[in-house]
Amino acid sequence: MPAAREDAASEYPVIDVGPLLSAGDPNEDVRFILARRREVGRALLAACERFGFFSIVCTIQKESIPWADVVDLLTLNTRDDLPDDFLWEYARHDRSEGCLIEGKDLTFAHVDAWFSQKQADKDAYAMTNGRGYQRIGENVTNGRRDQHEAIDFYRPCAVSDGGLRAPHPYIGPNDLNERVDRYAKGMTRIGKYILRALLGAIRKEYLHYRIADDFTEDILEDDIAGCPFWILRLINSPGCDSDGEKTSCGWHTDYGLLTFIHATHPGLQIEVSGKIIDVPHHPEHMVCNVGEMLQLFTDDSLKATRHRVVRKPSDENCARPRISIAFFYEPNYDAVISNRHLTDQSALESGYSSPREVRYADFLRQKVATNFAKVDEDPRA
Ligand SMILES: O=C(O)CCC(=O)C(=O)O
């Protein structure tokens, strides 16, 4: 194993994406602002190539802004253009009186409250067509039952093709649907800023690649991810006792462009160059990882890394349930994703790369079908 890989765990990247989300000081020379953004793009690219995973923080005006506030502020701001000066204004504001928002954000407490209902009440919203509530053991990875319960929400769209698109599942008389929609709106923006920074870095750095003429920072805006599908998955993983580990979610890769995970406790592990790394947990960090569609789009240069979630007796508060909010930023539902925009020239010449394409909706449907595949025992037994 190359020496550079040996201390991979200690080099797990934590990236400040503040410069992408805020224009910064209006009095500052715009060249410095752009240079800072390019630097973030390069850091994101290096992280995606080497780990396929990284954690993000948002610092504005030397202050670390909690993700709940970032997401809420991006949701409130209806401007579509970049740069966005909203967060800069927020950081200048006296926040001693608390959050500016009227409490519409999606918090762990909301998720916990939903899962704390009686089993029969949750079962009333059981999953249909990929959306809705799943009991512990109903989600299956690699033929094994995952030890978590979850609710899946999909981007609300009209059902037009008999596919997985549909309105939200009905999940009971509370405002979780509304909170999910708001969270998704803010997270979609964050996903878009990060993807743009990544594509910009690729164009500058990938001199050894064949880059299609239409490959610009805007390429994802229309047919590929102009109207991105999303899945928001609320997950409750029971704690473990001193008897041993509990696999909340088995080894897998994610399907789409980028995944964002915000969780109450540690448990996420990734496999990098054959080594298993515990993703450092920090309550203010959001974990981000590359999905299979982004790996395909970049001709495998960005990695959809295998990961799992395991509750370990050695982790702090291991007996407590772990709540996670996983936001999957996906391509347009109907997008056809191919590797034609970015081709590793040497891999093409040596026969390691060939043209590939998939229709995202077909890919997703097939993946969802596998996730809830039958196993021998009855999950409700
Ligand atoms: O619960 C988590 O932290 C992540 C779960 C996960 O990897 C997934 O749902 O794809």
Ligand SMILES: [Fe+2]
């Ligand atoms: Fe995942």
